[in-house]
Amino acid sequence: MKAAVYYENGGPEVFRYEDVADPECHRKGIVIRVEAVSIEGGDTLNRFRGPLVTRPHIVGYQAAGEVVQVGEDVTDIRVGQKVVTTGGFGSHAELRAVPARTAWVIPEGMAVKQAAVIPVPFGTADDCLFEFGRMKKGEIVLVQAGASGVGVAAIQLAARAGAAMVLATASSDERLERLKPLGLTHGINYRTHDVAQEVARLTDKHMADVIVDSVGGPTLQSSINSLAYRGRVSMVGQAGREPMKVDVGSMMGGNRSLSGVFLGAEITTDRVHDNIQKLIGDVARGELKVVIDREFPLSEAAEAHRYIESRQAVGRVLLIP
Known part of the structure; x- marks a missing residue:
């Protein structure tokens, strides 16, 4: 798969757009084909000085897309569903593996890009x-x-x-x-x-x-x-x-x-998990709004991070694989 990766911390210029190995699906996890990456504030901070858990490292907390693989112990999510996911890293890529507990099903008819910015x-x-x-x-x-x-x-x-x-x-x-x-x-x-x-x-x-x-x-x-x-x-x-x-x-x-x-610290608890699912539903019903400022191709992750750090954006900036 293609991913925006880096080999050292630093400014947006450290990003490289490269082929890397596809992620593996854990028995309690899922793999999604990413359709929208929401760049979170922690993503820019981690790129700047966070630990490189993998090498090359794929940064990123949050992404949404279609489930393409489900672990053997997962019973509440199925292949073909659209979900939004969170994790410690790995969002800036075409494929993403996460525990099923940090994935939320996107309601029918809701735009994936909208859901991508919520959790x-x-x-x-x-x-x-x-x-x-x-x-x-x-x-x-x-x-x-x-x-x-x-x-x-x-x-x-x-x-x-x-x-x-x-x-x-x-x-x-x-x-x-x-x-x-x-x-x-x-x-x-x-x-x-x-x-x-x-x-x-x-x-x-x-x-x-x-x-x-x-x-x-x-x-x-x-x-x-x-x-x-x-x-x-x-x-x-x-x-x-x-x-x-x-x-x-x-x-x-x-x-x-x-x-x-x-x-x-509490994202896998019933309280937080259920609350995020409720907030997704609130947005789907039009009771709350998401604000998407700009979209960039995944290959232009450096430009997207640079734009965020210029403090011009209102709301979230997306990467689209």
Whole structure:
């Protein structure tokens, strides 16, 4: 099969488009013919500095396509079905092998490309808001990196849950404008405004009750500074790639809290697995929207990663084998 591979960590230029061996099907797993790869934030971070589990290494968490092989112990998925899959690596390829437990059947009539972008971003956003952020109707929510995959999902989920106000940050006014139809109340351009000061102004100094932060680094400090009394930050990922140096002293006086969130730690549990299947159904019924910014051929993985890192995208970028 063809795959986008690399032999060393680095920038997008490390990618090579090569023939590699087809993946083997585990007795508790499946193999899919990939139709759409959703490039996740962790994919660019892993390419930059993550471990090379295989050599050459095929990076990538999430991809969707048609099941072409099923392990002998798998009873709930069959050859010919369309599924979306997650895994620690291996999405940037024509074929992909994963445990059946990290695959979700795509409802009849739903576009594979739509389903391809759901499990990690929407599952993560849902956990950040509700499982760990304990969001309640009428609260104020701030989403850092609102134009990211997690951000697009979090804005919609918070608005649907009855947030009194949904705030989000992005690198340009244009990107923020594109988020308004999803439920954004006010956008904050972090290049031109101090985030905490803007949150104070927009909320009449109430600040944010729940914050979803997928950036980390210095952005995490701005999240902490934006918290209301008893406010909660769900910190997920480190898209900013900078050290996590923060002053948490201010959190104690306001009974505030900071939770680290990693969907992968619980993705095989019934709770997360069933929730992701529900979110896929919500999108299929039109209750939630996915945003696909651009598509690139798999052979142009380097260009796709470079585009994502330019911070122009709103939503997800796809690779198409």
